Amino acid sequence: MRPRTIRRDAPAVPAGSGVSFIMPVLNERDYLPRAVESTLAQEVDGPIELILALAPSTDGTTELAHRMAGADPRITLVDNPAADIPVGLNLAIRASRYPTIVRVDAHSELSPGYTMQALDTLDRTRAANVGGIMHAEGHSPFQRAAAAAYNSRIGLGGGAYHGGRQEAEAESAYLGVMRRTVLEEVGLFDETIRRGEDWELNLRIRRAGYRVMFDPELAVTYRPRENWPRLARQFLATGRWRGELVRRYGSRNSLRFFAPPALVGTFAAALVVAVLRGTRALTGAAAAIAGLVFVPVAAYATVVAAFAAARRGAGCGERAWILAVVPTMHLAWGAGFLAGLARGASDTVDTSRLDGRNTPLP
Template sequence: MNHLSSPAVTVILPILNEEADLGNCISAILQQDYAGELEIILALGPSKDKTNQIASELAARDKRIKLVDNPTGQTAKGLNLAIKASSFEIICRIDGHSEISNSYLKTAISIMQETGAVNVGGLMHADSQSGLQRTIAQAMRSKLGVGASKFHTGGKAGPSDTVYLGTFKKSAILAAGGFDERYIRAQDWELNHRMRAQGGLIWFDPRLVVTYRPRKSLSKLAKQYFQYGRWRRVISRQHPKTTNFRYLAPPIALVINSLSVVLGVFVAPIFLVPVLIYVALLIIGGVIIGRKIADKLLMSIVFATMHLSWGAGFITSPKKLFKN
């Protein structure tokens, strides 16, 4: 790729139950300030809402939008089906509940050409203006909520283990064997791991901002983070050398807090100290990080939901979850 080229790009999206956000998401892709040719491939899962109807209407209006059927609804399968149907060497992955700025593709291609990376990506900017979703978004952008992960909290541009979504060279994806369909979650991390093992460069750049709409309820947030924890344990089993303290912190916190409560109630009140310190830390963090009064009040509950659900998922993750 020479520095002046605007190569053709295929944007791929695995889609399931996205009726609220799909229109805005596709509109943002179609409004890209990008000179190269563009196609959009939606891998449609078995949605229970009007997602597929909306997708069909969008495709009827713009011939650049193509639809492929993904009967399982699983993300990795949908991504592989979309890649298979793609026409171009540059693959940009977007999610149906996210939005990109109009310079996103141009910036991603420019970074790819400068660095020679096989995948470039940036920030997952959780954002919302409404109620609890707004509080959850703030928690997901904070180190107390998600640890020191660059693609959540920002950082300097440079090589990275993984990035959010990503703009890829299709040849590198195919050489690595595509997305591993055994992974229900964390399939992007796992593919990046294999591409790095082949000598490919994964590059993080904070200029690549993707607006992400988080879950709207504590129960959905808990379910999401429980699944994250379960699949991070799968990765720890498959790739033990990649486990670090950031991944072990939530399960350790869950064990220590549970022991603290049990021993504090049944043995002596002094054992309650660890759980009280943890709660105080979350409350103080919530007051500092929360923007509005409601956020400050709810933030500690959101933090606890994220940490403890993730920890519970990690601890209870069964070996049979991953089919060797």
């Protein structure tokens, strides 16, 4: 039996103390201006700063970041030669000055009022971290299809930040607005975890007795990957790191993380049965019983097709991409999970942004 955790309030922060925004950046030339603009436009009672942790980009992102920093003294640059997200986050935190840390993704845009709402929730609940809705939006038919999957429980399951409506304590927080004192107490981000680092950090925050809150009034616009290979690589790497986290933390992982690998197992079993029946190595009653494995596969295909058909305002291209995107998310993530569970993920890198060839925004 686990020892009972003593509940603790995060230390209060005086009004006007300032906010530090931190943003790891790699090959984000087409998205960085909007991410920075939405961040620096945040209204805060006190000073703000934005720390960009620059990984070695190949698309002109570094040069763009230097121009932006030269034009606005609120922007500070730090080098992140390792290119790992948790390393960059820690470098940015250590280079920052203020008692509240706001994590921002270079592939995202903060909504107006985001930071003030988060500060209010932190003050009111005395939580150590608060996050909100991850609202995906896209421009091309593919990206809109991916966004539709991100925003639906069919695509990414039951995480509160994909559609929760009630303020509540949470397992983790998307991005997060965090109290520096608590971050320093629990040891910042674990630099051995390349994906899922936010979940692991929030696990340590909760183990220390602090609250992690979900606030549906907070919204961040997220831009999914621009094409199918990038999306597949992203989900494969993310799934593999979840398998690694299950190896490390076992039952502390939610049961919903096991749905995609179960789907992979079901599809694999259906493929084996189809081959055996096709070659007549499996016949009669045994073939009929084994054929029951096709029922969940058919049900899954029906749900995905219905989701695509019900997408309001979607064109034919977007609907067609949904039919490919949703299974890609699930199967790539599930296959990665099984690989991570079997062999770990210490050598796994998300390569979906490494080539630096983004699709320009309109």
